Amino acid sequence: MAxxxxxxxxxxxxxxxxxxxxxxxxxxxxxxxxxxxxxxNTVDICHQLGARVIQxxxxxxxxxxxxxxxxxxxxxxxxxxxxxxxxxxxxxAIRETKQSxxxxxxxxxxxxxxxxxxxxxxxxxxxxxxxxYDRRLGRWTGLLLHEKFEVSPGQTTGQLAxxxxxxxxxxxxxxxxxxxxxxxxxxxxxxxxxKTRVGLFHLLLKPLWKFVHGYVFxxxxxxxxxxxxxxxxxxxxxxxxxxxxxxxxxxxxx
Numbered sequence: 001m002a003x004x005x006x007x008x009x010x011x012x013x014x015x016x017x018x019x020x021x022x023x024x025x026x027x028x029x030x031x032x033x034x035x036x037x038x039x040x041n042t043v044d045i046c047h048q049l050g051a052r053v054i055q056x057x058x059x060x061x062x063x064x065x066x067x068x069x070x071x072x073x074x075x076x077x078x079x080x081x082x083x084x085x086x087x088x089x090x091x092x093a094i095r096e097t098k099q100s101x102x103x104x105x106x107x108x109x110x111x112x113x114x115x116x117x118x119x120x121x122x123x124x125x126x127x128x129x130x131x132x133y134d135r136r137l138g139r140w141t142g143l144l145l146h147e148k149f150e151v152s153p154g155q156t157t158g159q160l161a162x163x164x165x166x167x168x169x170x171x172x173x174x175x176x177x178x179x180x181x182x183x184x185x186x187x188x189x190x191x192x193x194x195k196t197r198v199g200l201f202h203l204l205l206k207p208l209w210k211f212v213h214g215y216v217f218x219x220x221x222x223x224x225x226x227x228x229x230x231x232x233x234x235x236x237x238x239x240x241x242x243x244x245x246x247x248x249x250x251x252x253x254x
Contacts, residue, residue: 006031006077007069007080008051009068010034012039020083021051022049028078032073033053033054034054092161097160104133108162110126111164130157138150145182175233202242
């Protein structure tokens, strides 16, 4: 049977971390929290729940997750975010996989709670992520944002049954605040990739398509007010991303 390290990176996650750790049940042979100098009582909660805690300054999502993976006691790792919670069905699937490990990595489906409502449309479900993996057979990749676990060439992946419940944004205000932060990072990432040309297509048509695609074609309207908020704010995020990129490019020294 594979021994499993459950790894969580945190920063000021006192509102979420207990729910995440308490839902692990018996799937974890080790619980490791890599904290980037939280100023709330995240670390105290982790210690109270029996987790091993390492402090490590945040250097980016990819770097932090690769570092956390490297510090795990076991080669088989389940990487979770602090706002994610395993369901009974997903725990059972993980226990079964530990008994008969067949792939380099396994994806799990996330069911997101947005402002108190479970969202099943608009492109937010099933939102599969590779989170259960053999660290010897892949690594976290990406630039500044949108990190993902990438398996080595020739390796295979599988899917886990069940859900990770993702408690995303408790309020619209928090969604907008996080969007402002992430669009700044994304604009920086696009600039680093050399994508600096921004026109009306990016500022008008791409945001419009983002709204129509999510709200209409991906059936976001079936999620009611939550679906409307997600589609509208997501479209606004596309505009902000390119507006910030345009400003960044034009203000860059010649």
